Amino acid sequence: MSLSGNLTAYRIMATIVGVLLVVLCLIGLPLHYGYLVSDAAWLAKDSGAGWQLGADISQYLGVAHGWLYMIFLLTAFLLSRKAAWPMPFTIVTALCGTIPVLSFWAEHRATKLTRVAMEASAA
Numbered sequence: 001m002s003l004s005g006n007l008t009a010y011r012i013m014a015t016i017v018g019v020l021l022v023v024l025c026l027i028g029l030p031l032h033y034g035y036l037v038s039d040a041a042w043l044a045k046d047s048g049a050g051w052q053l054g055a056d057i058s059q060y061l062g063v064a065h066g067w068l069y070m071i072f073l074l075t076a077f078l079l080s081r082k083a084a085w086p087m088p089f090t091i092v093t094a095l096c097g098t099i100p101v102l103s104f105w106a107e108h109r110a111t112k113l114t115r116v117a118m119e120a121s122a123a
Helices: 003-032 049-083 087-096 102-122
Strands: none
Touching (some): 003 102
16 A cells, blocks of 8 residues: 555544544543533433433444554554654554544644655655
């Protein structure tokens, strides 16, 4: 696969993993564990529809995120070798995929570095 193809695969996986992580951490887990303080019956812990929605989001998106994160790591590693990223940059980029919202910054940073490498190899 070309460097451009690796970059596209990485960007797609980074976006998918980042969105799933944000939904999981900022919506699913607070609903599931009752962190959203409210007197609303639908948020009642262990019985309300909001709690059930949070439990479903946590269960299904958590598993999906875990599997997709492994694919993300693979695409990040392949891109890092093809674009000759320094090892610390590669590790930080991979770890940023575990922190909500920070993964989007890491994807932007990695894309910028890779595009510089693509321009350098084209010249």
